[in-house]
Amino acid sequence: MDDTVIVTKRILDDRLNQMVFNEIPGAYLVGGFVRDAFLSRISGDRDFAVKGEPDEIAYKIRGYIGGTVVKLKDGSTVRIALKDGTTLDFSRYDGEISDDLLRRDFTINAIAFSVETGLYDPVGGIADLKTGCIRMTREENLRDDPVRLIRAYRFVGEIDGHIDDNTREVIRRHKGLLRQSAPERITLEFFKLLQSKACVRALREAFEDNLGSEIIPIKNNKLDDIMQKLIEVTRKLKEAPEEFKEDLDAEVSQGLTLKGLVLLDILLEESGMENTQLRLSKKLKTRITQLKNRQKGILSSRDASDEALYDCFEGLGDSILEVILIEGREDLYAKAKRYLTISGNPVLDGEDIAEITGVEEGPAVGRLLYEVKKAQFAGKISDSKDAADYLKRFCGKKGA
Secondary structure: OOOOHHHHHHHHOOOOHHHHHHHHOOOEEEEEHHHHHHHHOOOOOEEEEOOOHHHHHHHHHHHOOOOOEOOOOOOOEEEEEEEOEEEEEEEEEEOOHHHHHHOOOEEHHHEEEEEEOOOOOOOOHHHHHHHHHEOOOOOOOOOOOOHHHHHHHHHHHHHHOOOOOOHHHHHHHHHHHHHHOOOOHHHHHHHHOOOOOHHHHHHHHHHOOOOHHHHOOOHHHHHHHHHHHHHHHHHHHHHHOHHHHHHHOOOOEEEEEEHHHHHHHHHHHHHHOOOOOOOOOOOHHHHHHHHOOOOHHHHOOOOOOHHHHHHHHHHHHHHHHHHHHHHOHHHHHHHHHHHHHHHOOOOOOOOHHHHHOOOOOOOOHHHHHHHHHHHHHOOOOOOOHHHHHHHHHHHHHHOO
């Protein structure tokens, strides 16, 4: 069956697309959903180019599907956001749909579909999708919105493709414009790049073209070592136990998964967080700082006691999993999970300890709770009775 026939079926089989096409004659579905249909991927985002007023159309469609209507910052796009994360964006186009498509970033995102015309591809996006080519529609589209420069490498990572030579030269020429863009937008696009399937190659190309160093300043003499570490860690991620992979896919903050954070940690080892163009949440800053301050000696030792490991893990906090990956200590995964379980659910809490020992609640109880959790981690106690006996012995020794 011809690809265009398959893609047309995928578009029309979608319930939300059907709703818009039925209610808004002449509407065009454009951008990511069409691109992903060619790549056999399911997209949660739908962009429609319409002739009418976007806000009126959005409220009309919301009457059928629910959701929240939001006017985006660009001022010309109105979004319906559904509870499951699905979004439908409506923007108005004047003149011909080809004019709208020529304002888009890359040819693979400049393919449109309407019930009346079928697939419409004025700039060769379908052919570029087949060869994995990331090609700009026009130079001014990248120059006027420099965040699109990062997006080129993100698509390299997502479709395991390549940037055509002319587009790559334009990116090199305009890379300095990225500093004019909002850090929040740079961060969002860069995080998507980090989570793409061919991210290491995409990152290398971005830094070779000097765009990457506009975001995270890495010296040329350090780049090869960092890229080699990224390759090694990415291999370890693929070989990780299945239960570990579930943790890797979990979001940490700002849409960044644990896998993406591991790669970000490596990129920031030399430069630190302060000199980047990234706008990081407090949670991410804490995680990255914990990793930077890790006790490498203990983690590199195969003979470290459980007590020493517990002290090390306590210093790492939530950063344990990415640290053991970066340090090549996947053998500690089970112990790391055990630490996280005990840390959140010890056999005794502060009130129990105060009652058993007669110590008033405060820092002293906190220190005793720490000792109980460490003993539980080391296997010296398994239940509340063991813990009570352990505390009495521990406090007796301290008193002596």
